[in-house]
Amino acid sequence: MATKKPEQFDRVDWSELSESRRFDLSINSIGMLVATLPLALLWLYDYQFVGEREATFQAIGLSRNLDPLDYFFVFTLFLFFFYLILPLYQNPRMTRYYWKEFRRNRPAVVSLGWLGIVFVGGLIGPLLISAPEQSILTGHQPPVFLSIDEANVANCVGEVVNGRCQGTWQHPLGTTRGGKDVFAGIVYGMTISMQIAFITTTIVAAIGITFGTVSAYAGGWVDEVMMRFVDIILSFPTFLMFLLILYIYGAGLGMFILVFSAFAWGGTARYVRSKSLSVSEEEFIKATRISGASTYRVVRKHVVPNVASSIITQLTLLIPGFLLAEAQLAFLGIGDSAVPSWGQLISAGRSDLAFAPWIVLSPGIVLFLTILAFNFIGDALLDALNPEAEAESA
Amino acid sequence: MTEEPLLSVRDLKKHYPIRKGLLNRQVGAARAVDGISFDIAPGETLGLVGESGCGKSTAATSIVRLEEPTGGEVIFNGGGRSGATRNADGTHPNDVTRFDDRELKAFRRDAQMIFQDPSSSFDPRMSVGGAVAEMLQIHGMSDRHRRRAIVEDLLERVGLSPEDYDRYPHEFSGGQKQRIALARALVLNPELIVADEPVSALDVSIQAEILDLIADLQSEFDLSLLFISHDMSVIREICDRVAVMYLGEIVEIGPTDRVFADPQHPYTEALLSAIPTPDPRSTAEGIELTGTVPSPTNPPSGCRFHTRCHRVIQPDDVDLDQSSWRGLLNLRDALAADSVDVDQIRENFRTGTDTGATPDAVKGQIRREFDLEETISSDEMESLLDAALDEALGDDLDAAAATLSERVTTPCEERVPQRTSHEPGHESACHLHERDRSAPPNPADD
């Protein structure tokens, strides 16, 4: 069949086009696969061939060890990159529009900058700064430009003026009782916070979106059972559960993330369900269905993206809760003291609050700012991603 | 069969079950569409008109199987399916309601739909070009560049520019979005387009543009159109034939100019006379429909329009003027439904006036509320009414209803009217025409 102008819709010979569905992968999915494969291989190698006590990269002379949490963290970073950042780059028009809306909220822009610092600091910081180490002799060093009574420090790193030990750039934010550098502690805490933020969000989003859309589209008794299960999840005493697990298995950061995110997706699932139901009533869903698209395609291409953009806000507001929970547990002494989180740092300084307040204040302020930043950004995202507002601006 | 219709709808039904209780037992059904039949010839535009809640949109979605119809047949002969004959078991091979997934997907290429609300008809997170191209992708066109070329060409044909491909829905006005919706409906090169109120949400100056575009595209690509609207002037503009729906049924169908010039069914007549004409000099008093549209869950018996009709048939030996007859019927129904609150009326007289609640005053009030005169013109009916009102005042509404029901009856509520033909292709379902088919009533004399 010789079609002269195949680029016109009424000249398409549909019988020519094979109906066989090739598995059509988007560039994002290909990228994700390419990136995840080495990671999986590395994990396999680590799991199979590297001894329990050996560091992952010992074979090439590096002492860096990766635990499962790190693998998962990197995986979520890949997800984040390929399904959030890359699409923004691929759709510059939409990105510009969102940015224009987002930019209106000044505090949110500042917050984004702050979170950028925390993110980059958490990612690169540990590579540049060595982990804070115990050094009893240099405990309670004051931050730079501040001073402390000489009686409180065993060995002043800086100058001693008028009987007061002056802070130095060696420890810009001072040290803890054990001599751990507070600045380094905060930087390492950034990694922990980012891990908490990314991993919990991924788990909550994955379970919440799946559960919510399946429930919405299945309907009937499936829907009923699934939603009652959500009720149970929502009314579950997560904290007590965590205490129980803590006594049985110990309380690593991984366990904390697992337990808390496993019981935090209830609200998200419920939200996703109601949002999916309302989105599926929209005319563009009908228009896609009338074109012959399968339910799977409708859900994946239209329902999930539209739902996702509104649950991003919800997830952003969920993160501060996790960070605070971690800090609270650490402060109460229930956390894993080996994890260099901000909470652990705060709890390390609580007894020295009278004469060395920086140990509590520095990580405290950082934690406070981070939580505030997430809240501001959540607010701004709500405005920027709100589809109703878009419709009105038309 | 010399001229095979593109689409033939036969006795199509869509009932929404109403469930109650713990076990979700079905207690009834809202009969949104209750047995409609019509044909659409290739290249023809059929208008489906009616007020909100008459089931016209449900009819549309059931025809294209966006919702599963409860019963009936939708035979679609387009897309190389022509010439098929019925199977031995009476089913039709082209019956859309029986299509399996593969057939249905092929059918999707041949029948498309346009929706009413431009603000929700596009995914806010997808470029409009992408939304149109997605249709092609779904049907197996995997060549991205070819998809883009087709869509860009099509965008130009509906009056936009190829550069609009990458823009997002929020960047377009309502009229432009409706153009893109047309492009999306056209891109698979269908033979039938179902347009569900495509211009209702637009300003009048934009409406004209879009209607023009639809007409142009229709003639260019030889499309058949099922055009759904509540707006009679839009229907008149674009449709070859029109079907008037009331409460899930088609009451009249015929060529547009004939239906507008010589409406046969009283409902069509009332609907037409209700359209405000943009002519300040016209003083014609329209026909005023009283009451409200009954619930589709429990539609009136017989002719569904009889509860509001201004031409309800009276028994042979009764000759009241229509407003009194209407009033009597309404009073009878209200008494039977227990919705006449005699105590309340008494109470109002006690507090609101000095005269007090004398029986005559109360009766007068009831008559006023049901638009009945002080004395109605037929003595027999007057005495019957008076007796019924006395019983009502004695708080025996059932007896009052029974009294009235003895004589206040109409064939309209007893039998479902059959479709009668007035001239080729112009049919209506009304007892008036069944009765005196030889002498059709002149709609001009009221």
Added chain:
Amino acid sequence: MSTRQPLLEVEDLTTTFSTDNGELTAVDGVDFSVDEGETVCIVGESGSGKTVATESVTRIVKEPPGRVRGSVRFKSRDLLEMSEPELREIRGYEIAHIFQNPQEAMNHCYTVGWQIVEALQIHRDVSDEEARAKAIDLMDKVGIANASSRFDDYPHEFSGGQKQRVMIAMALVGDPDLLIADEPTTALDVTVQAQILRLLDDLQEEFDMGILFVTHDLGVVAEIADRIVVMYAGKVMERGDVLDIFERPAHPYTQQLLNCLPEIGGKKGGIPGTLPDPLDPPDGCRFAPRCEHAVDACVTGDQPEEIEVNPGQRASCVHYRPGRDDSVVRDGIPDSTADGEEVSSADD
């Protein structure tokens, strides 16, 4: 109708809204008046500012972000200079409003009767029994069948048309002198619309109200209006008696708007182009960018002054300026083979 007293005189009404993107002028220096017992229609498409204009009259626009300037004289008192309590005395009492969507204007937690009684008791010191009797009387007046037994029904038990009737009953509690009706029939079916329009007509006679009616539907306008004000993009394009506007529309916008109607025009294609950006309106005539008769003078300066084209009919179009040839726009009159013929053809 000139013997009637002006009831409402609006002069240089300007309503602006401050938005994130700057000052948005929704209504830009608009004048109009309503006489006692007269129906004035403000006609315009979406974005013309017609609704904001009427909401500015009793200042029910939200302030801020809105800001209303100019003068609104109602029975020779300036509403814009009144305090909020004084205005409240007038709103819903001397000037009543009915809106497009009766669903949203009603409280679904209370019975319909209760809501009418409440509206009544806000303004008048009447006993519960009297209020009840009066409310039922009003419900009866607005054509709610079986009013006394429907008094205790809740809004969801009423259909859309009945709800609009109830809204009208509520508007009538204060025996208003002016009824502002903002697209009261747009959400209703045509048959119900016809009922409501007839009802308004009857009530106008009975209560001797002035009605300021906002609509986009020219069919409705032809049915009820005495005088018409045509708005476009926040400005008045043309005003005049209903017959003049329909039979001799002077402004190109009015002409083209009428042409869009299938019953009149026959000219296909609507009005090309889109409404100007209200944040940055064009110089000169607001309609100039879409006008087929636009000349250089149309796109400079302000909106052209209104010029009397016929007695009582004024259009804001440069082509009617003295010394200009106005035949270009006069030719745009629909069906204008000859004026005389047109009048006769409109009779059937």
